[in-house]
Each structure stands twice: as C-alpha cells, then as structure tokens.
Amino acid sequence: MFKKIALAALAAVCVSIATPALASDYLGNPKSMKFHYSSCSTIKHPERFVEFSTRDDALAAGYVPCKRCNP
Numbered sequence: 001m002f003k004k005i006a007l008a009a010l011a012a013v014c015v016s017i018a019t020p021a022l023a024s025d026y027l028g029n030p031k032s033m034k035f036h037y038s039s040c041s042t043i044k045h046p047e048r049f050v051e052f053s054t055r056d057d058a059l060a061a062g063y064v065p066c067k068r069c070n071p
Contacts, residue, residue, distance in 0.1 A: 024038060024051035024052060024053055025037065025038060025052070025053060025054070025055075026038065026051070026052040026053070026054070026055060026057075026058050026071055027040075027043060027046055027049035027050065027051060027052070028049055028050040028051075028052055028058055028061065028063045029048075029049055029050075030048075030049075030050055033062060033063050033064060034063060034064055034065070034066050035052060035055075035058040035063040035064070035065060035066065035071060036049075036066040036068075036069050036071060037066075037069045037071045039069070040066055040068060040069035040071075041068065041069075042066065042068055042069070055071055058071075
C-alpha cells in the first residue's frame with residue numbers, strides 16, 4: 001500500500017514540474033517580433049511579452065521563431 005501512495009505522489013510531482021507555469025505556450029517579444037516557448041531561457045520579464053496559445057497564432061501575427069528554443 002505504501003508503495004502505491006509513494007508512486008502516486010512521485011507521479012504528481014513529475015506532472016507538476018513538467019507543466020509550464022504560464023497559461024500560454026508561447027510568448028512573443030513585441031520589440032524584436034520573435035516568439036519563444038514560455039520556458040525559453042532568454043525570457044527575463046515574461047510580463048512584457050504577448051501571449052499566444054498556438055505557434056500558428058504567433059506566425060500569423062508576424063512573429064518569427066526564436067533560434068535558441070526553436071518553437
């Protein structure tokens with residue numbers, strides 16, 4: 001019984017770590033017109049970015065993909 005509880009707790013932690021902290025999957029920089037995964041290491045101030053739910057939305061708005069995270 002203890003093993004099942006421990007495995008369930010471990011699975012819950014793994015899922016919470018893998019889930020992005022932001023609601024949107026992509027963030028666009030309005031100054032550079034580049035978009036990134038919300039987890040990209042180049043994003044320092046996410047509150048300054050435009051949120052996109054899909055890659056196609058970012059491309060349609062005229063943004064280009066980041067070369068580091070390659071969304």
